[in-house]
Amino acid sequence: MTLLQVNDLYKEFGSTKAVAGISFEVRKGEVFGLLGPNGAGKSTTISMVSTLIPPTKGEIIFEGENIFRDPASLRHKLGVVPQDIALYPTLSGYENLSFWGSMYGLKGTALKKRIGEVAEIIGLNGRLKDRVDKYSGGMKRRINIGAALLHKPELLIMDEPTVGIDPQSRNHILDTVLELNRQGMTIIYTSHYMEEVEYLCSRICIMDQGKIIASGTQEELVELIKGQTQVSLKLDKMDREVLARLREIRGVAKAELLQDEISVTGENVDTALADIIAKVTEHGRRISSIDVKKPNLEAVFLHLTGKALRD
Amino acid sequence: MKVLSIIAKDLKTILSDKKALAIILVMPLVLMVILSSALRGTFISGGTGDTSKVNIAVVKQYDMIRDSQRFDETLGGGLLVQGMGKESAEELKAASGDVDPEKLFFEDFLGSDEVAKIIAYRVEQSDKAHDLLNSGEISAVVLLPENFVYDMKMNMLTPFRNRVDIRVLTHPDRSISGQVVQSVVEAYSDAMTSVIIGKNVLVEASMEYELTEDGFKGMKGAMDEITEIIKNIRTDVDNMEVQGRKQISSFDYYSVAMLTMFILFAAGHGGRMLLEEKDNMTYQRMIIAGTPRLGIMAGKFLTVFLIAILQIGIMIAFSRFALKVQWGDTKAVLLISISAAFAIAGIGSALAAATFRAGNYKMASIFETAVIQTMALLGGSFFPIDIMPSVFQKLSVISVNGVALKAYLKIMKGYGASEVMTHITVLTAIGALFALVSVLILREKGGLKDAQYNQVKALKA
Numbered sequence: 033m034t035l036l037q038v039n040d041l042y043k044e045f046g047s048t049k050a051v052a053g054i055s056f057e058v059r060k061g062e063v064f065g066l067l068g069p070n071g072a073g074k075s076t077t078i079s080m081v082s083t084l085i086p087p088t089k090g091e092i093i094f095e096g097e098n099i100f101r102d103p104a105s106l107r108h109k110l111g112v113v114p115q116d117i118a119l120y121p122t123l124s125g126y127e128n129l130s131f132w133g134s135m136y137g138l139k140g141t142a143l144k145k146r147i148g149e150v151a152e153i154i155g156l157n158g159r160l161k162d163r164v165d166k167y168s169g170g171m172k173r174r175i176n177i178g179a180a181l182l183h184k185p186e187l188l189i190m191d192e193p194t195v196g197i198d199p200q201s202r203n204h205i206l207d208t209v210l211e212l213n214r215q216g217m218t219i220i221y222t223s224h225y226m227e228e229v230e231y232l233c234s235r236i237c238i239m240d241q242g243k244i245i246a247s248g249t250q251e252e253l254v255e256l257i258k259g260q261t262q263v264s265l266k267l268d269k270m271d272r273e274v275l276a277r278l279r280e281i282r283g284v285a286k287a288e289l290l291q292d293e294i295s296v297t298g299e300n301v302d303t304a305l306a307d308i309i310a311k312v313t314e315h316g317r318r319i320s321s322i323d324v325k326k327p328n329l330e331a332v333f334l335h336l337t338g339k340a341l342r343d
Numbered sequence: 344m345k346v347l348s349i350i351a352k353d354l355k356t357i358l359s360d361k362k363a364l365a366i367i368l369v370m371p372l373v374l375m376v377i378l379s380s381a382l383r384g385t386f387i388s389g390g391t392g393d394t395s396k397v398n399i400a401v402v403k404q405y406d407m408i409r410d411s412q413r414f415d416e417t418l419g420g421g422l423l424v425q426g427m428g429k430e431s432a433e434e435l436k437a438a439s440g441d442v443d444p445e446k447l448f449f450e451d452f453l454g455s456d457e458v459a460k461i462i463a464y465r466v467e468q469s470d471k472a473h474d475l476l477n478s479g480e481i482s483a484v485v486l487l488p489e490n491f492v493y494d495m496k497m498n499m500l501t502p503f504r505n506r507v508d509i510r511v512l513t514h515p516d517r518s519i520s521g522q523v524v525q526s527v528v529e530a531y532s533d534a535m536t537s538v539i540i541g542k543n544v545l546v547e548a549s550m551e552y553e554l555t556e557d558g559f560k561g562m563k564g565a566m567d568e569i570t571e572i573i574k575n576i577r578t579d580v581d582n583m584e585v586q587g588r589k590q591i592s593s594f595d596y597y598s599v600a601m602l603t604m605f606i607l608f609a610a611g612h613g614g615r616m617l618l619e620e621k622d623n624m625t626y627q628r629m630i631i632a633g634t635p636r637l638g639i640m641a642g643k644f645l646t647v648f649l650i651a652i653l654q655i656g657i658m659i660a661f662s663r664f665a666l667k668v669q670w671g672d673t674k675a676v677l678l679i680s681i682s683a684a685f686a687i688a689g690i691g692s693a694l695a696a697a698t699f700r701a702g703n704y705k706m707a708s709i710f711e712t713a714v715i716q717t718m719a720l721l722g723g724s725f726f727p728i729d730i731m732p733s734v735f736q737k738l739s740v741i742s743v744n745g746v747a748l749k750a751y752l753k754i755m756k757g758y759g760a761s762e763v764m765t766h767i768t769v770l771t772a773i774g775a776l777f778a779l780v781s782v783l784i785l786r787e788k789g790g791l792k793d794a795q796y797n798q799v800k801a802l803k804a
Contacts, residue, residue, distance in 0.1 A: 082631050084630060104633050107632065110631065112631045114624045114628060117623075117624075118624035118628040119623075119625070120352065120625065122356055122360060123352070123356060127352070127355060131351075132628070134345065135348065135634055137344075
């Protein structure tokens with residue numbers, strides 16, 4: 033069942049096209065991923081879906097209603113976790129949750145009870161009395177999520193919720209997302225971390241330069257580069273002439289320099305490892321590391337755009 | 344409900360911000376004590392920095408003709424004639440026509456080059472002089488008492504000593520100018536003793552009437568006596584005793600001055616609040632939560648209002664108990680405080696809206712660094728307005744702190760609430776006007792769009 037439908041959505045800021053005609057749907061009960069590098073248009077899309085800014089063109093349908101027809105009536109069904117920590121640092125965690133709960137119309141014992149439940153979900157039960165500016169980065173991220181859960185939204189929109197935190201906190205947040213989804217919450221999750229989207233999302237849209245360049249389930253997306261394997265090499269000294277030698281190998285479709293490593297992709301290039309090593313050695317270079325990557329979203333993005341997600 | 348939550352949150356945020364608290368609450372208390380103590384000498388106890396001319400009115404409470412006739416009758420009377428001899432009495436009677444206490448006071452004293460540089464006088468009837476004083480057109484009224492001419496002639500030409508009480512009425516709003524007049528009138532008695540005036544008068548008179556050498560010697564002896572007598576001319580400064588108003592001390596003045604100045608910082612603080620919310624994404628989050636923009640704006644307005652009320656309450660309590668300042672009628676002080684806080688809230692809201700719309704803090708910074716200082720200067724928060732050049736005095740009407748300061752001082756001096764209703768109305772109107780401006784700024788085309796979206800942040804993603 034479709035919960036949210038986005039049709040031919042545009043957003044322009046002057047001459048800049050932040051979002052250029054995207055369409056997708058989010059089904060009830062799923063974790064839907066928006067994957068793309070910084071500047072792809074993910075946050076602009078999120079801002080429109082959360083009713084914060086109107087689109088230049090196109091429509092967003094939530095439960096059969098255009099959300100901009102009467103945004104106020106829909107806002108209590110949406111929970112938004114912004115990319116930035118949208119909290120009051122000099123107030124305690126409890127005071128922050130209490131304030132945001134009151135913004136969603138909660139009060140009295142219902143608010144207190146819900147704060148307790150949310151604190152349980154985000155794992156901050158024992159630290160709510162502390163000021164937010166005394167929290168670690170991960171704790172701030174968790175309370176940032178908690179503020180969006182107080183009113184039990186139908187659709188939770190999370191914009192890069194794990195930026196800049198340690199792996200332990202990230203794992204906690206990812207588990208929280210899965211748990212919320214298990215309890216029936218529909219989630220839109222944006223990230224430029226391929227692993228997170230792979231871990232969480234049942235269906236994914238890959239965005240670049242304001243457009244959706246691919247969408248589907250993870251399996252469907254990987255199918256786009258069926259048989260395409262990627263081998264990454266790090267050499268003692270990077271040399272562009274090596275690239276030409278590598279392209280001579282049978283089955284290699286692409287050999288390119290990506291930051292500090294050489295990426296070799298092609299159909300079953302993992303079977304040509306001996307040839308790759310030989311070509312590099314013949315050229316007088318030594319290999320310091322070699323990594324064979326199975327087809328994944330990173331490879332899909334690379335295949336579709338010619339650049340890495342982190343670029 | 345949401346507005347109340349916003350206010351509670353904002354107040355908690357401010358109270359947990361030590362820097363903001365230092366500026367809003369601690370600094371004014373410290374400055375209140377320092378300035379009150381340092382500038383104590385410029386108030387009631389004397390001293391002045393006034394360089395402009397002081398306008399005064401002189402009221403003649405005596406009757407020149409009647410006094411002269413009475414003096415002549417006294418000279419012709421038995422007791423005096425017996426004491427000095429009939430011939431001498433006749434000579435003095437003849438000389439008295441040329442001894443003119445009015446001329447001495449108006450021409451030789453007030454009309455002298457030195458005094459004319461400081462004081463401009465006009466002669467008025469008593470009622471008119473009081474009206475001028477009440478309206479602030481003049482700074483003081485000098486009352487030349489009944490029998491002034493008679494008593495002065497008696498003092499100058501006879502061995503008798505009659506008391507002459509010259510009174511100076513000053514307006515409490517112009518206490519420093521009043522001190523100038525007091526000092527100058529006191530100097531009058533010194534000037535009279537300075538032999539030059541007195542001796543010249545007597546010598547001229549004796550020469551004109553060809554007094555004998557003995558008589559001349561006698562006159563010289565009498566001159567010494569007159570010098571002593573004139574020393575007894577008394578000048579009293581009655582601070583509007585006609586209306587029974589209290590005079591303002593430096594502690595009174597600077598308690599009000601710092602209060603009215605530092606509530607402007609609440610407006611400055613409020614001016615940053617909306618854009619800070621936007622920068623922290625909490626504004627957008629409130630919008631997403633369904634909080635109306637006007638609700639957010641109303642929250643900021645009321646927050647600034649409450650901060651100003653808190654400041655006023657603390658400063659009044661501190662000055663009352665630590666500096667023994669008497670603020671006057673409680674209800675009137677409350678009304679002024681509420682209207683002043685309302686004006687500050689309006690200004691803070693308009694500043695918040697403008698800062699929000701501009702997308703940077705320049706406007707709020709300019710307000711805090713330049714506008715507040717200018718308003719403080721014009722409004723009399725640094726120095727009393729009545730010692731400022733007239734241009735500044737005229738400009739003072741544009742300063743909200745100046746309006747509040749005048750109102751508080753009036754109540755302190757003992758005026759009733761009805762006397763400050765104009766000030767209260769002006770402050771309330773300022774608050775309402777600026778609140779309306781803030782709504783218009785946010786409603787202006789593009790304003791809401793800007794308010795909804797932090798473009799920089801969105802494009803970053």
